[in-house]
Amino acid sequence: MAFSGGHVGSQLRHFIYYHLDNNMIRNALFLAERYHAHEPRSLEAQYLISLCHLLNGEMKSALEFSEPAAGRGLHAGCVYVYAQACLDLEKYLEGATALERSKPLWATKNNWNKHSETQRQHLPDAAAVYCLLGKLWQAHKDVNKAVDCYVNSLKLNPFMWDAFTGLCATGVNIRVPNIYDLGPDLRAMINSTxxxxxxxxxxxxxxxxxxxxxxxxxxxxxxxxxxxxxxxxxxxxxxxxxxxxxxxxxxxxxxxxxxxxxxxxxxxxSVPGPDSASEPPLAPTRKARTIHTMNIDQSGHPPPKMKTTGMRKIKQRTESEEPSAGPIDREPPPAPRVGDRKRTVSGQVAHPQQHPVEPGAPQRRSVRLLSQIKPTTSKFSSTTLTGKDGREVKKIRSTSGKPRTATVGRVVSGNRKPIESSDPDGKEPRAASVPINSGVPPVPKASERTKELVALDALLGLFAKLASGYFSLNRYKCPEAISHLNSLPQEHRETPWVLAQLGRAYFEQAMYTEAAKYFSRIQALAPNRLQDMEIYSTVLWHLKNDVELAHLAHHLLEVDRLSPQAWCALGNSFSHERDHDQAIKCFKRATMLDPEFAYAFTLQGHEYVSNEEFNKALDSYRQGINVDNRHYNAWYGLGTVYDKIGKYEYAEHHFRNAASINPTNAVLICCIGLVLEKTDDFRGALVHYERACSLAPHSVLARFRKARVLMKCQEYNFALADLKILKDIAPNEANVHFLLGKLYKMLHDKPNAIKHFTAALNLDPKAAHFIKDAMDEWEDDDMEDDDMA
Known part of the structure; x- marks a missing residue:
């Protein structure tokens, strides 16, 4: 039997989304092929088959099926899949061009607050597309366009975390509190659900x-x-x-x-407005209803009601006497009367029952009788409209929009609001005012909306702290990052991602013992986590903990042998054992597994420097910079190579580039000072050493070099003050005692000079010939000083 109609395609779409929601990608791909074969020209079929190929990791197939519609900008889903495939296949300009060309398809979409457990929006909105477009422009090295896209994405959806991290990676300044603020735009998105x-x-x-x-x-x-x-x-x-x-x-x-x-x-x-004609329009013929629905018309809205008059009620006739002009509402039997009042079904005393009058409907028998009897009072003179039969009615108002109030005389069950009785003289009674909303579904309560806004405000506060910590760490303001992250609630602070950021913050400050504590907690909480474990391996390398480092490398290989983090950890383990050739092989394997892993290129360059293969080291560092232009470790590596080969101008340039990215790193500032010192710019070097000491007061290297330059500038008293501080910080450092001995020698304080020379000799016997020469000769030897440093 041949397929016919669009119902087959509709069923196939339902089946495909069912399998996608249940993460059964291959089944969804099989059904998408059937759908594409059934409707080859359908844009939805092209989108679904390309999406299934993308989720199945088949990027080239996804590109192939989405390209026809994406190239002409016909379907937002096809363009989105095409751009994602282009990002993975490094066709950045093609993907960005396709998204820009199809901007009318997605620029006006916002799926904020439209996803729930029972509904979803399968096509991307502007926030998601802007985020993807920013990634494409950033990969294409067009930072300005990438920044614009990330900003637009965050304006539409502040919870687009990829857009925020991408914006941080570009190096622009960000005012984080302005992003995560419950302003009028977010309130509007919440209110317009x-x-x-x-x-x-x-x-x-x-x-x-x-x-x-x-x-x-x-x-x-x-x-x-x-x-x-x-x-x-x-x-x-x-x-x-x-x-x-x-x-x-x-x-x-x-x-x-x-x-x-x-x-x-x-x-x-069909509800008259204020400017409508004096005669209300006719309503459709009323159908018989039960007592519970007598006040609601077919559209679900209650008909307009009239106020009661002071006229005495006419005794109702039996049902057999009613005319057969058409079906009308059956009136309920009269309730027992007590005095001049009657009771409702719930037992409450109420006004004499009155019925709403629908414009244009057949008149009730009681109304016709009323038209034949002249009223004893003149209360009907207050009405403003006149019907066809001469009866006077109140002007009817619209019941649409916000809940309006109307007067009702009959009290239904559940209405416990007391109602004043009518005046015995025939005056118009005052009826209770209740909203006419019996036919409209209840709108969200104010308390629920308030709770939703409070929850959103709490989430924005949480994301503000996370983003502030991440941004501060990205700018290498490590104390600020630690402060922001520690202000998080306990349940969020003890998560692997936050602990990793804290570990990185301490690692950047060279506080390796503290950093190791956080990374070890990550291992306990998430033993199979791979992200940031390459930093942990470097921390263990600095701590010279070869056992833990080897254990970490083998564990990561067991978790995922094809992860670059595992091979970086293994390379650090070989590097700690001074097997640089094996370490280089491991780092090369990491870069082959992930060509965008800049840290592996940097570690590979360090190993080449240890082998004194400077040209290969330069290539490795440059590849790392090509991947991540803000990877300051690669810039530092280039400066180190040029310093070793004697090209001090190039070394200073690259050191300054690294320091501009990470201005709080005392080691980088010391490197600039060292290059200036080697070019005999002692005053310039002293400025950088003082800055390094202010950034890291406990840095032995910065204070040692500062004291040495002060001695070269013949400022002996300042140098002596710094060396005394340094002796307390590092009492077992041979170079500190050796430099103190030379300083006391210049000050002609022979007893203290011999004392510190002897201490240096005991701490480092291998440098005995340098120390003995200094003790025998009373002349300054700059060459030997540089060798000891």
Missing amino acids: PEEADTFTDVLSPTEGALRSNRSAASDPFTVPSSRADPEGTYGSSALWEKFNGSSGMETPGNPNNASGSEDFRIAN
Whole structure:
């Protein structure tokens, strides 16, 4: 039997999404092939088969199936899949061009707050596309466009974490509190949920709902025509957001005060407006209803009600005497009377029962009798409209929009609000005011909306702390990063990601013992975690903990033998054993597994420097910089190589580049000072050494070099003060005692000079000939000083 109609394609789409939601990618791919074969020209079929190939890791196939629609900008999903495949296949410009070309398809979409356990938006919105576009431009080395895309993505969705981390990677300054602020835009997105937007449509029949929506769209100047309408969201017009929120004078179409939409709403619901004719329009023929639905018309809205008059009620006739003009509501039997009052079903004393009058409906028998009897009072003179038969009625108001109040005389079960009785003289009674909302689904309560806003504010506060910590660490402001991350709640602070950031912060400050504590806690919480474990291996390398380092390397290989982190840990283990050739092989394997892993290129360059293969080291460092231009370790490596080969100008240039990325690293500042010192710029070197000491007061290297330059500048007293501090910081450092001996020798303090020379000899016997020469000769030897340093 041949396939026919579009129902087969619809069923196949349902099956495909079912398997995608259950992470059964191969089944979804098989069904997507059937769907594509059934409707080869369908853009939805092309999108689904390319999406299944993408999720299955088949990037080239995803590119192949999505390219026809993506190249012409016909389907937002196809363009998105095409761009994702281009990002993975390093076709950055092609992917970015396709997204830019198809901007009208996605630029006005915003799926904020539209995803739940029971519904989702399968096409990307503007925030997701901007984030992907930023990644493509960043990979294409166009930082300015990448920054613009990331900013646009965060404006639409502050929880787009990839956009925030990508923005941090570009090196621009960010005001984090401004991103995670519960401002009017986010409140508007929360207030304009799909449920609230569809509140009035849900209570209408499909025909009436379509009629009303079409008429409202025609009169709304902010609504896109139907041929270009966006079915997904309403992002793109701040005025339209305000219209949904009722925040700038443009109420929802149901509000009678809305000059642009109320007329269409009244027409669609056959409810007269303030400017309508004196005669209300005819309503459809009423059908028989039970007592529970007698006050609600077919559209789900209660009919307008009239106030009761002071006229004495006419005794009701039996049902057999009613005319057969058409079906009317059956009135309930009269309740027992007590005095001049009767009781409701719930037993409450109520006013004499009154019934709403629907404009144009067949008159009730009691009404016809009323028209034949002249009233004894003149209370009917207050009415403003006159019907066809001469009876006077109150002017009817629209019941649309916000809950309006109307007067009712009959008390239904559950209404316990006391009602004043009518005046025995026939005066008009004062009836209770209750909202007419029996036919409209309840809108979200204010308390629920408040709770939702409070929860959103709490999440924004949490993300603000996370983002502030990450941004500070990205700018190498490690104390600030630690402060932000430690301010997190306990349950979030004890997560692997936060612990890893804390470990990296201590690692950047050369506080390796503290960093190791955090990484060891990560191993206990998530033993199979691979991210950031290459930093942990370097921490263990600095701590000279060869046992833990070897154990970490073998454990990571067991977790994933094809991960670059595992091979970096193994390379560090070989490097600690001074097997540099094996270490180089491991680092090369890491770069082959992930060519974007800049840290592996840097470690590989360090090993080449240890083997004195400087040309290969330069190539490795340059490859790392090509991957990540802000990877300061690679810039430091280039400066080290040029320093070793005597090209001090190049060395200073690369050291300064590294320091501009990480201005709080005392080692980099010392490296600049060292190059200046070698070029005999002692005053310039002293400035950098003092800055390094202020950044790291406990740094032995910075203070040692500062004291040495002070001695060369013949500022002996300042040098002596720094060396005394240094002796307390590192009492077992032979070079410190040797430099103290030379300083006392210059000050002609022979006893202290011999004392410190002897201490240096005991701490480092291998340097005995240097120390003995210094003790025998009273002349300054700069060459030997440099060798000892």
